[in-house]
Amino acid sequence: MKIQSNWKLGLLVVACVSLAACGGHKEESKATTETVVKVKTVETTTVAPAKLPDSLLPFKKEKQLVLGDLDKLERSTSAHIQLNIKDKPKAKREPKISVDPVGWHNYKIPIDDSGSGKEAWLMNRGHLVGYQFSGLDNELRNLTPMTALLNTGSLSDKDSANQTAMLFYENNLADWINAHPNDWLDYKVTPIYEGDELIPRKIELQYAGIKSDGTLMKISFGTKQENVDKDGVTHVVLENTSPNAKIDYATGNAEPLFAKKVETTVVQTEAVTETTVNQEEYITVYVATKGKSDIYWYYKENMPANTNKQNVVEMTEAQAKRLGKRHSSKEHYRP
Numbered sequence: 001m002k003i004q005s006n007w008k009l010g011l012l013v014v015a016c017v018s019l020a021a022c023g024g025h026k027e028e029s030k031a032t033t034e035t036v037v038k039v040k041t042v043e044t045t046t047v048a049p050a051k052l053p054d055s056l057l058p059f060k061k062e063k064q065l066v067l068g069d070l071d072k073l074e075r076s077t078s079a080h081i082q083l084n085i086k087d088k089p090k091a092k093r094e095p096k097i098s099v100d101p102v103g104w105h106n107y108k109i110p111i112d113d114s115g116s117g118k119e120a121w122l123m124n125r126g127h128l129v130g131y132q133f134s135g136l137d138n139e140l141r142n143l144t145p146m147t148a149l150l151n152t153g154s155l156s157d158k159d160s161a162n163q164t165a166m167l168f169y170e171n172n173l174a175d176w177i178n179a180h181p182n183d184w185l186d187y188k189v190t191p192i193y194e195g196d197e198l199i200p201r202k203i204e205l206q207y208a209g210i211k212s213d214g215t216l217m218k219i220s221f222g223t224k225q226e227n228v229d230k231d232g233v234t235h236v237v238l239e240n241t242s243p244n245a246k247i248d249y250a251t252g253n254a255e256p257l258f259a260k261k262v263e264t265t266v267v268q269t270e271a272v273t274e275t276t277v278n279q280e281e282y283i284t285v286y287v288a289t290k291g292k293s294d295i296y297w298y299y300k301e302n303m304p305a306n307t308n309k310q311n312v313v314e315m316t317e318a319q320a321k322r323l324g325k326r327h328s329s330k331e332h333y334r335p
Helices: 002-034 148-152 166-179 317-322
Strands: 064-067 079-083 108-110 119-121 123-127 143-147 184-192 202-210 226-228 234-239 245-247 254-256 284-287 295-297 313-316
Touching: 108 254, 123 148, 143 148, 148 166, 166 184, 166 202, 284 317, 313 317
Parallel strands: none
Antiparallel strands: 064 079, 079 184, 108 119, 123 143, 184 202, 202 234, 226 234, 245 254, 284 295, 284 313
């Protein structure tokens, strides 16, 4: 009986020890669970640049040049470019434009009535987007007849400080590109016609800068001609006029407003008299075969299709007649 009791007592002790051990493991597991570190998640948001105005080209970080089609009268309609400093043309410009925009005629006329006798060509074959941006010379979609005053700022030379001329804005925009090598210029030029006239009455410029992140940058040169719209895009409207000529915008023909003064001496002591030079002194004509042809034309587009336009020479009608040339019988109208 005593041996049986001791056996039961031993069995009870073993059971208690096992139970205590199991209880200890449970507490250790609980402590481990409570020491897990919680990691906080931080959310980040990327803010997209503001949408550019619809009047600009889409920003693609590459050069874009969009030329409007010639209209039914073969007039240029618009030229729009977006470029970075690396996109400026590097090729040397050709010395002379070899194509004529519709309505193109030219006249060498007195620049004023001072009696100086100084004359200058009235018109230029004007680029919409200048060569220093586009790299285009003989592209009719980028050309329109402009007075020398509008294009260069002067009747007989160049005046880059004239804020009513294309040259002022072109030079300043070129300087802007040079000063902002990481940014982009968006520049558009539009000729403004009245009805079916061949010569634009005005030229509109539109320009803005774009940062590399697509954000618009306002550009202004502080002229009274500039108007900045609600989107931050600058607009300038320039007049295609000249104070020394009466321009027929419907055809491109023009008449001088000041008579050419010629000194005529009958006797050495005779006074200088004034005379009006015949209109033929101011009309430009075209002669084929490097000026050797006996025929001249008022309009280059009326010359035969097989004419080599590269060998066509310009001169005044009076010069052509003095050389013994005659007007083509196949051209039934004159300026």
